[in-house]
Amino acid sequence: MKICLYLLTFAVIGAGATGVELVSEMHDFIYRILLVHGGPQIRRDEIKIVLIEAANRILPGVDENVVRTIEKKLGQKNIEVITSAPVTKVNKDSLEIGDRQIPTYTKIWTAGIKANPLSASLPFEKDGAGRIKVNQYMQVPNYPNVYAVGDNSSFENPTTGKPLPATGQVAIQEAQAVVKNILYTIKGKEKRPFKFMQLGFAVTYGERTAAARHKYE
Template sequence: MDTTNCDTSKIICLPEPGMPRIVVIGGGFAGLALAKELKNKKVQVVLLDKNNFHAFQPLLYQVATSALEPDSIVFPFRKQFNGFKNLVFRLAEVSEIQPLSNTVVTDKGAVSYDYLVLATGTTTNFFGMESVARNSLGMKGIRDALNIRHLMLQNLEQAAITCDGEERDALTNFVIVGGGPAGVEMAGALAEFRRYILPKDYPEYPSSTMEIYLVEALDELLGTMSDKASTKTLAYLRELEVNVLFNESVSGYDGSVVTTKSGKEIKAKNLIWTAGVQGQFPKGIAPDKVVKGNRLKTDPHLHVEGYGNIFAIGDIAALIGETTPKGHPQVAQVAIQQGRYLGRSLWATLHGKPTKPFSYKDKGSLATVGKRKAVADLGKFRFGGYPAWLLWSIVHLMSISGFRNRILVGLNWAASYFTYEKGNRLIIRNFSPPDQGPPKKSRTGNFGNHKEKVQ
């Protein structure tokens, strides 16, 4: 790389491409699919991400509940792109897009582009409830999952110390908000933890002390799946003794008491929020291109409307049409298909060939509640139980990046299948919600970021 004229205080050093440069912001499912589609073609792909790894988000809940270690579901970009001669990765967080000059500004410098692809995904949406945002935990990234794990284990340990029965109940109670797949899977995993791990690890108090609540604002679970899937899921959760609250929504949380709009109060030191997401992207896009959910409105070819060389794919994109009045569902399979489509489309455009509009092919939906408990909607087929759980396991295992990671996850699952053991119950660091400061040394323990589609 020739860096003779490179001022690193102003720009990010990149090889001179001698070919069109496609800058991709975000290395999630959509960004990865696009990069793979353009592998070693005569374009320069520059991937910018604030992390140096891709995380397999569908299994975050297993990291949160000590079933998997974080390095089992993350994979470094630089290793991911071994053999990609036309791809450059830079660790940087983009703060602004400057469309008039075809430039993106990052915390490490600026990058120019011929084509820009926004694949920035979503963040947790607390719907303006500041007290909930301050005191609860989302589950959108690997750090969120580890925060949940550490807080859960800290609170379980403190519950063994305190002599205050009400405080013990609050420390061991869990409230999960949102009855979609993420909430359902988290509730099921916690219920199995309570049934099989808690009696062995914490004989100081009965496992019945730990209550799990799943709060859903509508009158059904897994609202985007079939009625059969919803009914089966509810039956599985009740079998696992999860308290499912329908037609309830959280209105506040102070770190100890969850308040609902109907006036119900639940004492709990653990609140996990899976009830909504909103798009996240750098400033620089005109406000009239942003639609509900903070998503970017695109045309059928995935251009951000009004911008000839800026595209949006994945969860951030809202392709609104007759069949998709709210845009496509924000799930991995849509992101992957859009990434592949845009890769082919850009290559065709560069060669002066016409492109077809994006068309999503729904391959089905899966969700799991626990071992041998899952539901599947595959075309006309609706089924649950062991076959659905086995299919869910195979699909997710094969979708993880890296052979080593598949082996690690597979071995963990095999051990858990026969023993229910979760061997990663380590408190590596103390954690408390940001506004509460470090954990206080007290007898009462004041401790205190999808429907998965078949790929």
């Protein structure tokens, strides 16, 4: 019985979009495919999927309406969500959140990324995640011919005062802005500050469904 608990508890650490999408897909794979189509003879209630988040809510930074929809869906899927719970230790057969211990052999880390070691090693100013800080033109300060874009760059959005997240739409827009500014420089024209446009986002929760927010400021 004890071994079942360890083997059949799946813990995902980090309730950003990746963590939420992962637990949802994991749930559907186990309950709608494995257990339905002649998979292992395991009782449904023996399986536990746990999503653990350090912040006080899932999907930090994401629109409240999207969060509410996702929370409801995760509840319907019986996925246990634990918030305000920074994981403090990971052991072979468990993880710890302060004094609390969750027995599990399967721990999946979706709690953030670090910059590539190569860019982190460069002699530029970095943010806490090792991403290269850039100015409004995506240039590395004091190195006007060096630009940084995408996941390895840290651009502070003047609208929010926070660095832009490491997402595809940010990387694409930054790259386009840099290309234009390089061309302006070659032509002797003035560069333009980068302005990020939020195109909206979607977070999937399995069964080919997602909660989405269209373009907004």
